[in-house]
Structures are given as structure tokens and as C-alpha cells.
Amino acid sequence: xxxxxxxxxxxxxxxxxxxxxxxxxxxxxxxxxxxxxxxxxxxxxxxxxxxxxxxxxxxxxxxxxxxxxxxxxxxxxxxxxxxxxxxxxxxxxxxxxxxxxxxxxxxxxxxxxxxxxxxxxxxxxxxxxxxxxxxxxxxxxxxxxxxxxxxxxxxxxxxxxxxxxxxxxx
Numbered sequence: 750x751x752x753x754x755x756x757x758x759x760x761x762x763x764x765x766x767x768x769x770x771x772x773x774x775x776x777x778x779x780x781x782x783x784x785x786x787x788x789x790x791x792x793x794x795x796x797x798x799x800x801x802x803x804x805x806x807x808x809x810x811x812x813x814x815x816x817x818x819x820x821x822x823x824x825x826x827x828x829x830x831x832x833x834x835x836x837x838x839x840x841x842x843x844x845x846x847x848x849x850x851x852x853x854x855x856x857x858x859x860x861x862x863x864x865x866x867x868x869x870x871x872x873x874x875x876x877x878x879x880x881x882x883x884x885x886x887x888x889x890x891x892x893x894x895x896x897x898x899x900x901x902x903x904x905x906x907x908x909x910x911x912x913x914x915x916x917x918x919x
Contacts, residue, residue, distance in 0.1 A: 766892070783799065821877065
């Protein structure tokens, strides 16, 4: 049996981790050619700017995913709090933050979480916790949820980038 199969990191899980590891690079690509105003561009107050998306992903990584991973590994069936991203965003001044620092902090936290997940055995990936509003999840499912959340925000950024290009033309 290969090392990947033994530690639970088969092809699908390896691809999942590669996706998670790549998300910060995709964010960097979105921001590379944007100025300060463009990073803060919104078409409505109900929509995150590019910078607000980055700050939200950073905060969820640090305040949501990291503690969940650690607690599931350290405790027997821990009860895991929901992360109220809307509340955190409302209480924060994301658009006044430094984009490079926010992105770098997200990159570091995500890299550490992916590296930890990469080392886990199948048994560890199947450890469970109870996530508020969701129910019982495994570490493997948590990683899948991370990907799903990333996909949603990356799609939001694609749409926002299109709107920004349209606004530039007008």
C-alpha cells in the first residue's frame, strides 16, 4: 500500500488539498493589477469588495477552520461553534485594512492548515466533531467544506472583477 493510501491522502484528497493550497494564489492573481480603489470597489453595500472577501477568508481560516481542525484532533467529538462571518465583517473595517497584509495572513494560515491536513492518517481524517448549524462532520468533510466555501468566494470575485471591468469602461 502506498504512503498516500496509508495516510488517507489518496488522489481525491490530495487534489482537494492542492485546491485549498492554491486559493491564496488565486486571490493574489485577482489583486495583482488592482489599485486601492479597485480592491475596495462594490456595486452595492450588501456585497463584499475584493478586499472584504480576502479579509473574510482570512478571518474564517483563523477563527473558524484552524480551531475546528485542532479541536477535532485533540478532543472526542467536540462541539464546534459556527463562524458568523456577517457579524465579524459588520464589526470590522475590512476596507480600511492593508490588502497585502490581509492576503499574506490568509496565505500563512491556509498553508499551515493544509500542511497539517496533509500529514493526517485515514483514522484522523475520520475523527468527528459537531458543527453548529450543520451537525456531525469529519475532518475530511471539513476540508471539503473549506473547498466549497473557497469556490463560492472565487466565483464572487470573478463576478466582481467583471463588474469592475465594466465600471472602468463607463
